[in-house]
Amino acid sequence: MGKTTILIASAFVWPYMHNPKGRSKKTGLPPGTLIHVGIARTEKARVSVIDYDTERLLEKELVDVTECIDLRDRPTVTWVNVDGIHDTALLQKIGDCFGLHPLLLEDIANTGQRPKLEEFEGHVYIVIKALVWDDAADRVIEEQISIVLGPNYVLSFQERAGDPFDPIRERIRTNKGRIRKMGSDYLCHSLIDITVDRYFDIVEKIGDHIERLENTLVNNPTPKVLHRINVLKNEMTSVRRSVWPLRDVLSQMQRSDNEFVKEETRLYFRDAYDHTVQIIETVETYRDILAGMLDIYLSSVSNRLNEVMKFLAIVTTVFMPLTLLTGIYGMNFRFMPGLNDPEGFWIILAIMVAVAVGMIAYFKQKKWW
């Protein structure tokens, strides 16, 4: 029982991860105040920049953020990636560099955002959620990724150092695919696309868990199974909460009146949009399956009760008449038939066996046994 307790507790703790509690420290402050809301971090924030066009490629790590003013003004595509959003001073500097609105900066620092797209003067602000499967805790972890898409630059902000975008960097370096030939909108698409691809991995992982759970459900329907069903349902909700608004974001990106996305890139956003729809559909299917499993669980509990009760009824019904028989011949009347008969005992025993066999046959026929 001890193990189950811990598991259940952990199962319910996770949603608070996604709704970080620090939000309340902002109550009463004027809008646009730059405060980090999320899990406190101590490591140093890192800023790396890649600047490229079809021919040239520049890649370096920035120590002083103002260096990128220079890159910003060149026609090449500039991608500034920030690992760690707890360093609000750094965010402020980048914001000054690229002319970001205080409200936008505030949102980057607050990890409680939901996926959204907001248009500002000269750039678009996109929030998406990266999902990672934490093998240790056996659950989904959510990370907020902010993307600012300008005419010839992309800024990306991650909660902590990690390598989710490494395949894209690799593609840029090796000039694989069309990424070097296209603009900042395609780079922005690539960042979102790779995040959506990871959703498929998560969904497959959850699918595996459901499959494993099914076998347990049939062979050993313990309360732990119910708890696992609930945990998986919550995980599904978590994925859904990340994907649904992302779908809207992608739908806005492919709309023809979006000035930041070129005609040729629109097709790629439509493709990513399609992927989110596929994920949503799979999530809904899994939710249906989990609901069905809940039904089966509850009904198997009832069935077990039925079986126990049938067993009790059979035992009681078989033994009660036998006990009554012994009771009758245990009475102290002087005159009872057969008392002194040497065969009496054996005759009664034979009758008892006959009664017992008859009862059992009756239950067999009623299919209780």
Place this chain on the structure above:
Amino acid sequence: MGKTTILIASAFVWPYMHNPKGRSKKTGLPPGTLIHVGIARTEKARVSVIDYDTERLLEKELVDVTECIDLRDRPTVTWVNVDGIHDTALLQKIGDCFGLHPLLLEDIANTGQRPKLEEFEGHVYIVIKALVWDDAADRVIEEQISIVLGPNYVLSFQERAGDPFDPIRERIRTNKGRIRKMGSDYLCHSLIDITVDRYFDIVEKIGDHIERLENTLVNNPTPKVLHRINVLKNEMTSVRRSVWPLRDVLSQMQRSDNEFVKEETRLYFRDAYDHTVQIIETVETYRDILAGMLDIYLSSVSNRLNEVMKFLAIVTTVFMPLTLLTGIYGMNFRFMPGLNDPEGFWIILAIMVAVAVGMIAYFKQKKWW
């Protein structure tokens, strides 16, 4: 049991708080009749006024409401705050001062409004609900706040004296943030924004309660837990009922055809709108979790029943054969095998122990024990 009864009763009483019963006294009266609907109050209503622009600042408490006619006509931003809406005579005077429609005044005095935005000639009327956590009663309390936004004035009406807007007053006094530089629309935004910020606190508080409930749910699933789940569900409904229509209000405020909100302030209303969406999402997640907890509660009740029944079945099944054996040797037949054998008693006892052990082994193997 006594305690539970009281708790459950109190849990269900609260919704009537939000739908004040006095409403029926208005039946049959012509529309626009000024009657206070809500909890009767005796303290005196207070009117305070702040008048400011970038350079000047005037703050005082009004004794005679007509004083503000003067301020109204100056280009500075005038904020009139009224604590206590039960003084209908005072409301009428203010209404005359600022040319408020009788229907608008009627709505201010009636605390049964839901959040809404209504446009009138020359001003906009906004109703929002402030939520406060009442630690004594351990539940959410709702207060109606009415805001009238004119070209260069804001009127705010609260049910009773309190300091929800003190941080804003402080910002105006200390000239912190951009509040002194912007118009009445930004002041109106600040009033709403601080109210929405408080929703986050409430939601976090409810989240804490859910978390605490989860532990109890697992360790001790009493009917009290079921009751608490219901109370929290009702609290969630309460928050939801305040936030959903507020979202619509904020959506109307940021629409481009709203003449009372300047272009630059629109962004701030979009920000507040986003916050309401976040709150709605958290509320929905909590409702899902509570529904899952209800499932677990109900199923744990069933499981307990199963356990009790298994226990009963085991006890019955172990003792019935033993009792039968004693019954057999309690019969008064003269000739029974072993009756006179000095070891007879011990042999039977040994058989009984063997039967009992066999039964228990059988149940162990069936995993009933």
Place this chain on the structure above:
Amino acid sequence: MGKTTILIASAFVWPYMHNPKGRSKKTGLPPGTLIHVGIARTEKARVSVIDYDTERLLEKELVDVTECIDLRDRPTVTWVNVDGIHDTALLQKIGDCFGLHPLLLEDIANTGQRPKLEEFEGHVYIVIKALVWDDAADRVIEEQISIVLGPNYVLSFQERAGDPFDPIRERIRTNKGRIRKMGSDYLCHSLIDITVDRYFDIVEKIGDHIERLENTLVNNPTPKVLHRINVLKNEMTSVRRSVWPLRDVLSQMQRSDNEFVKEETRLYFRDAYDHTVQIIETVETYRDILAGMLDIYLSSVSNRLNEVMKFLAIVTTVFMPLTLLTGIYGMNFRFMPGLNDPEGFWIILAIMVAVAVGMIAYFKQKKWW
């Protein structure tokens, strides 16, 4: 049980009230045939008329309906109120007077309408439902009110004599409020507004019933409670069925392209619209609460079962070992330890007490008792 039976039966009878059964007698008749569908009435129908403008006021009861042709053509506002719609000949005469379409007349006579607004050439036809709490039967009774709004006249049709509109008549007579200064559209609003006001009374009444039910639910969860929950749910459905379409009607009345409602009156319809939204919200809240009460009821039934079973298990478990002990010493072996010991009986009794106390301690510790 007898009482419950009657109650449940009556609880389910009411919906047929709202869907009068006589409808089938119209099958096969051409549309526009004037047939009264509803509860048969014998009392005589009454026609009263009030004709007013800012200065003059004429009030009388009509014997001959054609008298009102005269009033119809004057610029004053003419309000013709008909109590009793079973007199189809009378309806036909009024219809001829004001040029009403046969389909409109048919709808007035058929009480199975749902609230709606229909535009005809030169007038608007509005159906609303008045709700009255019948204290005798302890339930909501529905009455159909038809209103025809013309440029300078209002016709209102009620199912039977009653005084729902008396406060309005009083206001006209005493020239209270703005009713005498405004046109037929404001009169029409007043009729609807007072009906909506009465909904608040009904909803408060149902709220009281729910509150009372809650106490019973906790103290004595009998099947009667379940039945009451169902009755109240049905009452709520009834109110909802009247309010939802009324909301649409009021929304159509305040639309700017409605030529029968003047600009200044539109605000009043918006106010009434708001009230319907408030009622809908309260109804939804009550439905949620009732659903929660159903959960609590069902779970308390399960809990009772659990308690009974625990009790049975305890009793069985305590007595079975004791009975076995007596059985053992009831066996007729010649040689049993202690049989001839004068203390033997008391030693066994002591053992039995010890076993019983041990069992009970065990259950106490398992918190079954």
Place this chain on the structure above:
Amino acid sequence: MGKTTILIASAFVWPYMHNPKGRSKKTGLPPGTLIHVGIARTEKARVSVIDYDTERLLEKELVDVTECIDLRDRPTVTWVNVDGIHDTALLQKIGDCFGLHPLLLEDIANTGQRPKLEEFEGHVYIVIKALVWDDAADRVIEEQISIVLGPNYVLSFQERAGDPFDPIRERIRTNKGRIRKMGSDYLCHSLIDITVDRYFDIVEKIGDHIERLENTLVNNPTPKVLHRINVLKNEMTSVRRSVWPLRDVLSQMQRSDNEFVKEETRLYFRDAYDHTVQIIETVETYRDILAGMLDIYLSSVSNRLNEVMKFLAIVTTVFMPLTLLTGIYGMNFRFMPGLNDPEGFWIILAIMVAVAVGMIAYFKQKKWW
């Protein structure tokens, strides 16, 4: 049990009636292939025609379908009614006569259509479902009626000979109502209107069944009741499936851009539309009531179980201590108090009565009895 089995089986068979199984024989055939899908019929199809205007009236049965070409071209309204759609050769001839599209003819012959309106060049095709209460099987039977509305003709196709339209024929013959004065659109309306009127009869019938079921539900909640609830729910679904799309059809008919319906007839279609909305609302109400009845049924099963268990617990608890007492005095100790006392037996009996009475008093006080 035998009876129930048959009833349940029949209850579930019906939906296949509405989704005729023969559909699969069309798989792979080109669209427009004329194949009858539905219940096979052997009787001969009948074609009757009525041709009328305000003054003239011609009514006859057609042997050769080509006769109607003549009537088609006259300005009078021509109504061709076909009883029996299994005669595909006949359908083909009529189709050739009136220039019907192969897809339209295919739909007429296939009874698996859902109500719909399709516009073709020069005519409109309408499918509706007639509902008839089959008293023998105690359930709703569905029949497909196809209507083709042309500028001056109406074709109606029924599955088999019957008289649903006789009242209309009668009205035409006797020149009652406005039918002779109006065009083919009004005739089409009449056909639909009389079908909708019949829905009211069906709904009333089902209402009667629900009412009867309620009484049984309270007095004798057997599984048969559950089955009846399910059957009625399915019937409601059946009605709903016929009415919902019909509502859309009628909504399309009254739209101002429908060229086949004249301005004056539009009002009548609005009236029929209203009726469908009323039916839908009644159906929804009945579904709610049935859902409530299901709750009551399930809970009354639980209550019965509770009662049985309480009874068992009482019996066990009363008899076990008594049996123990007899067991104690059935032990074979030589020295037991009172054994030789002539009053001993009676004293023990008195103690036993006292224990039994005490137990029962205890249960009475716990309100278990």
Place this chain on the structure above:
Amino acid sequence: MGKTTILIASAFVWPYMHNPKGRSKKTGLPPGTLIHVGIARTEKARVSVIDYDTERLLEKELVDVTECIDLRDRPTVTWVNVDGIHDTALLQKIGDCFGLHPLLLEDIANTGQRPKLEEFEGHVYIVIKALVWDDAADRVIEEQISIVLGPNYVLSFQERAGDPFDPIRERIRTNKGRIRKMGSDYLCHSLIDITVDRYFDIVEKIGDHIERLENTLVNNPTPKVLHRINVLKNEMTSVRRSVWPLRDVLSQMQRSDNEFVKEETRLYFRDAYDHTVQIIETVETYRDILAGMLDIYLSSVSNRLNEVMKFLAIVTTVFMPLTLLTGIYGMNFRFMPGLNDPEGFWIILAIMVAVAVGMIAYFKQKKWW
């Protein structure tokens, strides 16, 4: 029990069929990378081509794909059918031939698509799902069919060799119906139409299974029935997931702004659209029926429990008093009435029979038996 386990396991495995797991191998690759996602196949892909107009017909199997460039440029309708999409090199060649976008090719190779329609420069891409009933596994199997519709060509891609389109080929060869007279849009319609026709077969098959299940449900409600209900529900979900988006595709095809579909063909797409609506409706009806069956199943489990408990209560209640009686006369008091009476034994037996009969009569009267 062993059999059930296997069945349940297989029941839950199927959804992964539709959401092929290989998707994750695409994570991180640039969009447009051609990778086959689905069940690995080893057989060789086949390309067959039919080229026709009203007069000519050419049919052959292609070895070298570039042969079709020739056909593509002729005004005749060219239908290229590819069996086997795992050969990505082949897909690439065809793509080059007809100028297909890399994203389009990627979607063809990835069997995890949902039905959709995407417009590209010069052609339309349609994904649909063919459903086949796998008799061996007793379940629905899904196959992805991609169709590219150009001005005078149709490309169709199937997952593996099969003959779903054979009837169409036959119609083209024999010049049956209008297929040879019409363009590529009609051919495209035929491909979709025959696939939709097959859905009817599947739905009928599932209907048969439901019918068979109903009989079992009544006669023998085992957990296996619950499992079958769940499997069928999942199958329905599967069909629904294929049909719903297909409906949207067909709705887009018949829209007047679709340049690839000619006016005359639009009618045929409307017809196919109608069929999807019919299927959706049947699916919804079946889901309702399955939900009702679940209710009946669960309630029949409860009823069985009730019966078992009643039986147990009856047996206990009948035997306990009898056993008490024997206990009383088994006590060892010297003086008990009738002990020495030769009739004593028989009198007690008579009393016992009387008690038993009385008890049974009592239960009969309470209708427990």
